[in-house]
Amino acid sequence: MMSKGGLGKKYLLINGLIIVMASTCLLPSIAQAENALLETTNGRIDELRIEILNPTQDDAYNHKLTDQVRKTLGMYPGDHVTEEKIDFNLMRIKRNPYLINATYIVESGVYGGINIKIQLQLKPETEQNLEKGILLDKEKKSFPVLYDANGKFLKAKLDLLGMYYANQNAWYGNPDTMLQGNPLVDGKPSGSGFDSWVESFVHSGLYGMYPLNETTYSYGGVSAIGSFSTGQEIFTNKTRSHLAVEDAFVGLVTGRTTLAGNRTLLNISAGREKFTLGDGMLIVNTASNGGERAALQSNARWSADFVGKVQLQYNRHRLELFSVDPDELPTLDTKTVINGINAQTNFQNTDLGFSYLTVPKSNAGYYMPDGQKHTREGLNVWDVRAHWKNTVANQSGVFLAGEYAQQTHDNIDMKAEGYSAEAGYSWPALKYSPSFSYRYAKFTGDNPKTERYERWDPLLSGGNGEQWVQGINHFKVVQDSNLISHRFQARFKPHQKIELVPQYWIFKADSDLNLGGNPALSFLQSKDYGQELNLTLKYFYSKKLYVHGHIAYTQPGDAVKLALNGQEKDWWSSMVFVRYAF
Structure with missing residues (x-):
């Protein structure tokens, strides 16, 4: 006969398994939902936003980075995209040496298309590397900057x-x-x-x-x-x-x-x-x-x-x-x-x-x-x-x-x-x-x-x-x-x-x-x-x-x-x- 404490542990364990199973089941569902969204909207972009999750104190650098990412993506409102195209372009963005990661979220747009949000996460040391150039850091490797x-x-x-x-x-x-x-x-x-x-x-x-x-x-x-x-x-x-x-x-x-x-x-x-x-x-x-x-x-x-x-x-x-x-x-x-x-x-x-x-x-x-x-x-x-x-x-x-x-x-x-x-x-x-x-x-x-x-x-x-x-x-x-x-x-x-x-x-x-x-x-x-x-x-x-x-x-x-x-x-x-x- 199981003790009351054992019964509680079993109940918690079962509930934990249910939560984990529910979570893992939801993950492919979210991905499938995004895939379906891309298919049903023909992948037409209504909005494309780029967000830095941990921006630096240098607004000029933040603006330059997001503009660079936008040009690398090569996608604009009105374009038609596929999941493969987004993934491929995101891989190119991730090569930036100052980024830890780059992810995206796809949502339905108000005009029948999709909204894409690109989220960037900078490396912690990025802030220290913003100012460079041989006149600043005195290092020859900075030349010709x-x-x-x-x-x-x-x-x-x-x-x-x-x-x-x-x-x-x-x-x-x-x-x-x-x-x-x-x-x-x-x-x-x-x-x-x-x-x-x-x-x-x-x-x-x-x-x-x-x-x-x-x-x-x-x-x-x-x-x-x-x-x-x-x-x-x-x-x-x-x-x-x-x-x-x-x-x-x-x-x-x-x-x-x-x-x-x-x-x-x-x-x-x-x-x-x-x-x-x-x-x-x-x-x-x-x-x-x-x-x-x-x-x-x-x-x-x-x-x-x-x-x-x-x-x-x-x-x-x-x-x-x-x-x-x-x-x-x-x-x-x-x-x-x-x-x-x-x-x-x-x-x-x-x-x-x-x-x-x-x-x-x-x-x-x-x-x-x-x-x-x-x-x-x-x-x-x-x-x-x-x-x-x-x-x-x-x-x-x-x-x-x-x-x-x-x-x-x-x-x-x-x-x-x-x-x-x-x-x-x-x-x-x-x-x-x-x-x-x-x-x-x-x-x-x-x-x-x-x-x-x-x-x-x-x-x-x-x-x-x-x-x-x-x-x-x-x-x-x-x-x-x-x-x-x-x-x-x-x-x-x-x-x-x-x-x-x-x-x-x-x-x-x-x-x-x-x-x-x-x-x-x-x-x-x-x-x-x-x-x-x-x-x-x-x-x-x-x-x-x-x-x-x-x-x-x-x-x-x-x-x-x-x-x-x-x-x-x-x-x-x-x-x-x-x-x-x-």
Whole structure:
């Protein structure tokens, strides 16, 4: 017979088991309820809030952290999400070294969607690590951050590059013909046989931010570049060095986030800085290199003489007004100014963009078959672009991209077109994470049978060999005008820090009339420019040290062979540079 005390213990034990069982049963029920909520509402976000459970005393830091988390999440009211997407993005947030944990709560929203609350828990020592910078803690490991406290930020920049470049039969072994009348020629250019040179640059400056109030910051930057070249370059054999201001800009950024989680941002800046539109088909090379500035191939300089821009962003949607005066070489300065408006957005894994550009001032020439010359001044450009990719982590899938632009002119009858279409497939889970893509691009030439002018104006196109530098060697002869290109490209990652990018190019002319291009190719007897095979290697040794190299082989087509009377030679080039940057 059980004692009264034993009976009480048994009763308590049973009740404890009931409570524990009830609790454990409720846990999956809550999770299932959240899953059901995501399903029944189609995962549409009504509100997204971010809460720090143990905020610091530094309001500027708290605001910066929540804004950083919001950008990492990449989710805004109106978006549709799944449980997997929330979990995946939360995993990225948890990598923040100052966080103990990050969790979320899903509730039903008043508008038929869901409310998501992200809760952050900071590490106890975070408060002690808020103020840092070599001016505060005297520790060398803080460099290049000089000062970071209470929203005030000052950082030094130091960027060093050394490059070796070599050519075999540059200009297809015929520099006198291919460079006739080129103002960049100074002394002896590269040509038949083997030539090489070295170049380097040092880019150093200061960049900072200062809070005006809780949500408004002023910022700016100033820097200078010293560049050097010696040896047999493709345009000259003269040793040159140059020192000049690179960045010199100021700006103001302000924004607010509503209780629902909608984020609005206003950014205004003016001065010398780099500007890129889209992926660079229209604007990316806002400064010129080479000539008296040296560092031709390393592209040391990017900042325009002046960039003024006003950017308004609402969640994923951005609208910007801009004016660009590129920093051109003095011998080739066309006094061009480009004004424009750009709008872009993202939805369903798709980036969409639309731009309209005008050229109110320019001396750049358009050459007509009848001998007349017009200028770029008065040019109008309409551009639309789209890029879609599978964003599911580690999953194979298709990626697509396309862009179309049309050019007209206020003063002449003009209609030129530039467009591209790209399709590819990636296998990130396979060995070497391979991907393959094909891109077709066309930039129209002038049809001599029509009165209308159709030759595409490349403006400030370029960038690098994976943007709109089409062919490492070939781009030096025929740039993005009167050109049809086929690019076959692959990517391989044999190591986490190494990437290989082989490319095969086929180049054709759109029109036999090529006035405004290379003078030796002004009147083509064939539309076959040639083909190129190149291989690029990238080695990301560390966050500070990067090694890049290429080898390229270019075979001239009939258009070049006929222009050179059968004296052409195949063109090889190779390059390697080491870049160290803080």
